[in-house]
Amino acid sequence: MTHPIPDILQDLRDGKIVVLTDDEDRENEGDLVCAAEFCTAEVINFMLSEGRGMLFVALDGPTCDKLDLPPQAAVNTTQRGTAYTVTVDATARFGITTGVSAGERAQTIRTLADPQTLPTDLDRPGHIQPLRARDGGVLVRTGHTEGITDLCRLAGLRPVGVGIEVMNDDGTMARQAQIDELCTKHDIKSCSVAELIEYRMQRDLLVERIDTIPFTNEFGDWTLVAYRSVVDPFPHVALVCGDLAQLDGVDEPIDCGEPVLVRMHSQNLLGDVFGDAQQPSHQTLRQSMKMIQGAGRGAVVYLRHEGMGKGLLKRLQTPVPLGGSGEAEPADGPRFGESQETPGVSPPRNTMDYGIGSQVLRNLGVRHLRLITNHPFTPQALSGFGLTIDEFVPLPAE
Structure with a gap:
């Protein structure tokens, strides 16, 4: 059972622990969460004894920059794209000795949340693991890191929260039933990432439609709909066929009703434009456009993302053996929301990372x-954007 977001925010303001879970219709995992500025030894002891997972602190990007918390690894190859920074302890002037006790961990966590803290107030490495949230929060990446910082910010607190994954006493991850038992036993309120997305979608939009351009290619007539995002400098576009992207009299998108054929496509310069044999995204894009024209309506959401040029630069610096093009991606290319950079050079974009594309689809109706x-696959918290995948349509074999 989940609770209204305003109730969750009030408990955070009161220094209480709450639970943040995934979508309720998924194999749920949950985190115990508390605002970092209210963290005490008692909070840490409870989290370690009842949560049992990895203790971490979620911080927004500006706070990480201010505290000089760089990434833990130069290239992030984690499955979910979790942005680990270097570990820290508060320095000895805060009474830290080993940094391990519940009281000393709580002190380090409060230090991370204190706006007066300087980089020199932190020792590196340490016993506390900070995680960096993406700008835009759960509307950009539907992860618990972003959910925790969003909840703290919406509560009017510092966008820094301490969390821990909930595990069962046998070491397995707790699912919804076990999480509900824990919440009932300790009178803890809970909410899901999907509910937080829905709450924010009623108040914050991160994409703005800026232009539409009709064009014709070998497959037929299209409309390019261009979008500007408030959280990154890259324009995103949707290639629309048929009667999508219609607006009503107050410029609100008109719901197109029936399920729509959609391809989510991450930009790949070498593959899409120049037909690089190691990057069959050009073929994938063409197949998708042909399928959509055949259906009479649909959309290709064409996404750019941060770091897009890094894979190209590394590719230019990597020699290709004569007479061979190397290992190609699967014919389908990367999955929904994943990067289409060079395989083995740039890590795949995680399926949590599709918030901008979801908002573009909403704007198309x-x-x-x-x-x-x-x-x-079933993307995490997609329901929070008001979207449902009714069918997966495979690309034809060539």
Whole structure:
């Protein structure tokens, strides 16, 4: 059972622990969460004894920059793209000795949340693991790191929260039933990332439609719909076929009703434009456009993302053996929301990382998707954006 977001925010203001879970219709995992500025030894002891997972602190990007918390690894290859920074302890002037006790961990966590803290107030490495949230929060990346910082910010607190994954006493991850038992036993309120997304979607939009341009290619007539995002400098576009992207008299998107054929496509310069044999995204893009024209309506959401040029630079610096093009991606290319940079050079973009694309679809009037992909999966917290995948449509074999 979950609780209204305003109730969660009030408990955070009161220094109480809450629980943040994934989508309720998923194999749920949950985190115990507390605002970092209210962290005490008692909070840490409870989290360690009842949560049992990895203790971490979620911080927004500006706070990480201010405290000089760089990434733990130069290239992040984690499965979920979790942005680990260097570990820290508060320095001895805060009474820290080993940094391990519940009281000393709580002191370090409060130090991370204190706006007066300087980089020199932290020792590196340490016993506390900070995680950096993406700008834009859960509307950009639907992870617990972003959820925790969003909840703290919405509560009017510092965007820094301490969390721990909930595990069962046998070492397995707790699921919804066990999380509900824990919440009932200790009178803890809970909410899901999907509910937080829905709450924010009623108040914050991160994409703005800026232009539409009709064009014709070999497959037929299209409309390019361009978007500006408030959280990154990259324009995103949707290639629309048929009667999508219609606005009403007050410039609100008109719901197109029936499920719509959609391809989510991350930009790949070498593959999309120049037809690089190691990057078959050009073929994937063409197949998708042909399928959409055949259906009479649909959209290709064409996404750019931060770090897009890094894979190209590394590719230019990597020699290709004569007479061979190397290992190619699967014919389908990367999955929904993943990067289409050079395989083995740039890590895949995680399926949590599709918030901007979901908001573009909402603006096009799409609510139900027939998603073009050869790799079916259920994205995390998609329901929070008001979107449902009704069908996975495979690309034809060539």
